[in-house]
Amino acid sequence: MAAFGSFALLIALALAAYNLLAGAVALRLLSTGQPSAVSPERLADTARRAGIAGFVAISAAAFALIWSVFANDFSITYIMEHSNRALPGAYKFSALWSGQEGSLLLWAWLLGIYGFVLRLRHKTDVRLFAYAGTILAGIQVFFLMVLNFAAPPFALFNGPMPDDGNGLNPLLQYPEMVIHPPMLYLGYVGFSVPFAFALGALIMRYPGEKWIKITRVWTLVTWLFLTGGIFLGMHWAYAVLGWGGYWGWDPVENASFMPWLTGTAFLHSVMMQEKKGMMKSWNVWLIFSTFLLTLLGTLLTRAGLVSSVHAFAQSSIGSWFTAFMVIVLAICIFTYVLQRKHLKSDHQLESLVSRESSFLFNNLVLLTACFVILWGTLFPILSEFVQGNKVTVGAPFYNRVAVPIGLFLLFLTGVGPLLPWRATSLKSIKRNFVLPVIALWVTVFVCLAVGVTPWKAGVFDTGNFYALVAFALSAGVMTAILSEFLRGAGVIAKQTGRNLFVATWLLTRRNTRRYGGYIIHIGVVVIVIGLAGAAFNRSAESELGLHDKLNIGPYTLECTGFTQDSNLNYSTEYALLDVYKGGVKQFQMTPEKRVYQISGQPQTMVAIHSVPEWDLYVVYEGTNPDTNQPIIKAMLNPLVSWIWFGLVVMVLGTLIALVPSQKPAAQRGGNQ
């Protein structure tokens, strides 16, 4: 199977190279109109078919690796290092992306899937899709070269075949880890497609904004995957790492967040291009930057440039990625300089206070946030270069710098949709803003009254202050969005005689993009409320003997036993904790500590009881060697479930935005 996989990868490389070269020649012939022995259209079509065949070849290679994992073929180094016989089936599947070579193969495979779909849909616009397909082939050539020459997944183990493998990293043996990496990669890889369309449209001086409409759908789908991937990663960190948080500003987390920010900026500013023919250069560079940031993220993850908890993916392929990034950047700059006249704006802004300028400021804030994260991630390297010693840029830095920027962005989320296009009058500001402002100040007073004050023990507390601002802004933004819904639904209810709920549904169906966008904003607000809850986290830690108790918030945890268990994969110790509230037993929690048989690595399995107010989060920290008593840490993390619920709302909003709007009856009749 190793030979089959290796040959499949070589064939895939040959096909991708043909796709790139034949496609480039065909498009050159088509654009110059030079006579040639072969019809350029036929040549372009063979290139497209080579791309489809390449997808089949990469799929065969991916199949070969998965087959080898399930067949326990430890003659393949990758399988030996990332699997073992006792590994459960689902985790054997996830071994595909648990290491360097496998995850690169997954990347190439996903790129192949995107390319396959794109090439099947080529009739939408044959010429533009040919450009995009050729550019995607260029990206695929790079990944297949890395897979064939720098990080081969089918490399054979040097020596006699071992009886068993080293097993999968215990951190990865968790259900989310079966979904999180592919989801994140679908997001990362997916940005190759809008990049290919943007570059292709620029090279061919594509007339009009149709390419933007095609690209928007791809970008939205990709953005959805990246959003899902990031949040699944957060949930994994929360449930597995056992420190009670979900975002640690780790360089790899940052690497996934940066393209999300630029992608989000693109999804907003692209509306300006569609509606007003503005910000054309800006949009092209946003999508170029997003693609480059996905490569940078991969470089940071794999080259070991910055220290990270994701150390399992480090290797020496950084130089390949650096070279590729330089080539891509050079191509982007060259194409832009050559074609920049094509990107002249049709209109200019008319007012500082308008919907257009709110998009501009929204972009500015998103890009500043991206810069802050990039700066914080790379500053340790810069510091070492300038002053000879590394420094840590951790959560305190980001909390002070990125959180205010995030709150400003939240403010713009509420303000932007309330501003009309072109210019705003004082009257319309008064009309649109009065309710959100009232909601904001009412929330401030309510928060202060219930003890959410910026002072803690007489000292100014940044966390509490940010929480207060976040709650107040969230109330204002939520009111602004809901009033937008109500205003539109009120008009439809009056016209159709339906109730407000039905009218809201009809309103959303008529402009799915606009109201889907608003629902995404509601999701963001819900998430911000959940994040703000972190300012009020509480924790308690104690050694617990039999029937000892630990109090946290309204809960009392009573230890009713400790037990052990084992299977072929791991042995486990866990505590049985009865949880009481108001003297009445509510439920039982069983936090665990596992030790994996093959690797001997320990791993916590946190017990979480989640309700809308808070999460009761219990960690079995191990035993005190002096007393042999188990140590239990309990945390009460307010509003965490709001974060996951906010994600669901965001996904729902994105799906609605992807559905085409329903045309009004009159227009439908006119089209028939």
Add this chain to the structure above:
Amino acid sequence: MKTALRVSFWIKTVQAAALAVAVCFSLGATDAGSRFNDLGHRLMCTCGCAQLLGECNHVGCTESGRERKELSAAIAGGESDKEILAMFSAKYGATVLAAPTTHGFDLVAWIAPFAVFGAALLGTILLVRRWVTSPAGKAQAARLANPATLDPETEALREKIRRETGSDGGF
């Protein structure tokens, strides 16, 4: 008389609100461990787990327990926050501090984000102002403001959007 009463009512309402804010701001429980908690979140665990000292609880950590004891001892010994951070930095190296300091080259880490944001904000405002006040911008505004230059079909469509959604259309 009625007006004077109304003014007095509003003054009292504002005073009550201000008092409520002042009272609420002054609330806050005294927490003996707050300094430990605060400093624990400004230091890193040195075992290589890349977690804050105050949050490191992974199984088998060889460093965080000792660091926590040192931190407790330093607080009990009456040392200031600055002295404690300097002591940790001298013992474990600069990477034990969870964020760059505010002197020397480290200060650049703090200034650059705000400088970039300020410059970008200022640049954007100036650019928009230039567009708005330029002859081309004025001509465009005049052209778009004059309904006679819009074709009837577009105008009818815009009116329909206004009527159906109560706003100026699109998002």
